[in-house]
Amino acid sequence: MSWSEPLFTLLLSLVPFVLGMGAVTSARQSESQAWQTARLATLGGLLLALLLVLAGVSGAMPAVVGWWQTTPLHLIMLLLASFISFIVVRYSATYLRGEPRQQRFVMLAQTVFAAVSVAVLSDHLVLFLVAWLIIGLSMHQLLMFYPHRPRAALAAHKKFLFARGAELCVLAAFVLLYLHHDSARISVITSAYAAPAEPLSVSEQAAACLLGLAALIKCAQLPLHGWLIQVVEAPTPVSAALHGGVINLGGYLLILFSPLLLQSTPAQALILVVAGISSVLAALIMMTRISIKVRLAWSTSAQMGLMLVEIALGLIELAMLHLLAHSCYKAYAFLSSGEAVQQNLLRHRAPARRPSRVEWIMAGIISVAMVAGLAVVAKYATDSTAFEMMSPWVLLTLALTAMLAERRGQPGSGSGLRFIGLAALVVLTYFGLKSLFAALLPTVEHTASVWADLWVSLLFVLLFAGYCLQRYGLHLGWVQKLNLYCYAGFYLDEWVTKNTLKFWPHRLPGRINAKQLHAASREGSQ
Template identity: 80%
Template sequence: MHWNELLPTFLLSLVPIILAMGALASARRPRQRAWRTAQVTTLSGLLLSTLLLALGLSGVLPTVTGWWQTAPLQLIMLLLANFIAFVVVRYSATYLQGEPREQRFVALAQGVFAAVSVAVLSDHLLVFLVAWLTIGLAMHQLLMFYPDRPRAALAAHKKFLFARSAELCVLAAFLLLYLHHDSARISVITSAYAAPGGALSASEQAAACLLALAALIKCAQLPLHGWLIQVVEAPTPVSAALHGGVINLGGYLLLLFSPLLLQSTPAQALILVVAGLGSVLAALIMTTRISIKVRLAWSTSAQMGLMLVEIALGLVELALLHLLAHSCYKAYVFLSSGEAVQQDLQRRQAPGRRPTPAQWLSAGLMSGALVAGLGAFVHYVSDSSAFDVVSPWVLMTLALTVLLAERRGPLGAGAGAGFLGLAALVVLAYFGLKSLFAVLLPTLEHTAPLWADLWVSTLFVLLFAGYCLQRHGLHHRWVQTLNLYCYAGFYLDEWVTRNTLKFWPHPLPSRIRAKRLHAASHGGSL
């Protein structure tokens, strides 16, 4: 192999190697030196990932080199993972100062992101699976950072079982694909589905459904979502790493195998039904929560469901944009969650006014006209397929309707033109970014079926109706009852937890014992 072929392989391998060596070094060094080592390794990984993305976009890197893939999807995900790693480590150096297990955290955090780097770059089924398993096992240790907390132990136990179930699904899917294609190269397998061909075989359909099921489990979709809500017992940096990076791997799995998924109607239907309903319910449940970290956890479940729906509709460029924006946003809001009290007080000082029916109607008409006008303009100046799928624009119209209607309160009086301009900017930014990411990803010849588009559009309308009822209709008794069920999460997690513990019992730490010891020590000192 010539040196110009070895160099890209070496540079790509260097990213996970640096993080892995940093993890080993941090585990053996004193506390201060361990944090400095972690900051150096994560910064090195971030800079190297940036360089690799620049080389990849300029066409210098081959698409596949060694066991690594260097397409824009892989390099963007590599940069995202290392950016989240750098931010989390920098924040944790202060946040976890003085914690007895902080040295364990800094080593495990680097190990997690080293495995994530391997997973997003891998071009081999076995390497991907081993990295996926390593991520799950290392995250389990991070979630048990406070092993004496019963809720944390219960959440980690449920996640451990669900993660192993997802890995078994991936293993079975990979085995079926390997037997069908006689190759373990991911690039070879996905290229076979780049163009629509004949009907998929039974083994290919089964593999697509197994991959879809694995992604649903990994992305904490209802009803297997409870662990994601309860892991807020872990330190805030662990939540930021989980919600900002690790949980996105389910979406990345479907993005990676989207050429296969989009040719399997059963797999698409599975995602559209489960993730579609789950995202709507999770979004409505989120609005009933008070704790900022719990609200963010429910938001993650809803956003992951929406991202999976986008992939199932064939909007892979929109899903990648969604993944990047969600990762950076969730990492930021978790790490700044301490400011939530002040933000809530500011919001309470300027309450909005309930929009009148006329204001709702005018906001809906303006939003619809804005989106329709942009659609006509885009069709006139380009051959863009942005409007081939209607459901995203239904969601955009409904979101703009809420924005324009609810901003007509005391603070928004007389500012209609400004908010209308903001709404137009949002629509243009959406179209522009979607078009940009479409250039970065390979073109897939796929058109969402009409039933899928109508189903997702109906879900968005139901979400809009549920939001309006929760926000402005709580004076109705039946809405109060619905809100009560939303607050309870429709008791889905209780049912799953009860059956999970029946299937695999797990002893949980008891704080009662600690309280008794504390009381006994006080009694003995008297």
């Protein structure tokens, strides 16, 4: 063992240790001191994560150090979690000024991110599962920061039950994998599936399906999505931490065990069907919402579904890029939701203009030409099979078509050449970032079936058609009826809530006025 390995083990262990000590210290300090400690702890964790990423990129660290994994996947996730924790804590110090029980919030927030850093670095099944459990329990307490709000209590109750169900699935999958490989090392287990060999056994198939089910539950896929929509009752920083960090752990779980998942046809089918349909329905439901935070919550459910579909198709580098972009965007969107209200008002005040049929056709032709050109470049510039799938090109083409066709209906719209240039920039950025993450992440030998590719392509076409109908077809009677079902969320959450409360009853708090709530909170903090 070289002298550098103990040093890197110490540095890796310091990230969760600093956040954990910050949580313990903050709980015993005054409000101002607690926030100062939290800012220093999260800044220290961010600087350590940045240092470790630089060391990992330079090739100075081995892939496994002690109980930690240090591949680009793990180090990038550590840097992302550290960045989100630093931003959320800085914002919360101002947002929660004057609120009671601030020390409790600071302690729980740091505990969540300390556990997240353990989960994304862990190379041991038990350590990963313990960290996953701590994240869920601590986040439950944050979601109950306003315990007297009935909707918040109902959402937290449902999330608590669903989270325990996801943890049981992960536990069962880990037990099966441990018995099969006789090792609790995650790196040992995943390396066994690096290259396709003999068909998976029944226990391995079951483990893959259980991991897929856990990810679907954790990522709030329909019909177990209602809690994610209702937790907007929690403070905005909690929503930012949840949507920008914690909920992505379901996707990270599948990326981590993707070598196993991509050899299990039943697990892939489960994710492609459930997450694919959830993504389309959640996106259509989102368009019927007015509240900014509720729209963002539905958007998260849709984006998580799309990310899980990408993983099931074997597009690991695209899923990782999606995870990073979604985390940063959602954290920013929630923390700037006040500005989003103003932007939404300006967008609604802008004179709407329905694109003509000619504009749609021209936009489609330009988009197809751009994407086809990129596809030709990708074929000759890279050997990656990830660019050979049809569904990502279909989604990119439809998105560019909508952007170009509707350019005149957007506030501050410019010339057609400006939007064509913007579309070209989007295409090149997609190619560049996808190629970058394909180089950073280990190559997984997998070719998705034609039927899976066609299924996902069909879902994208249906989403595009539903978008156009909601935007320009509401004068039709059957579209209005469909829109009403979308507004009601197809009554899925009502059905789940009814059966959840029947299975595990929970007494919800009654509504009280703000003065009573403030007094009760102050008494509870003393």
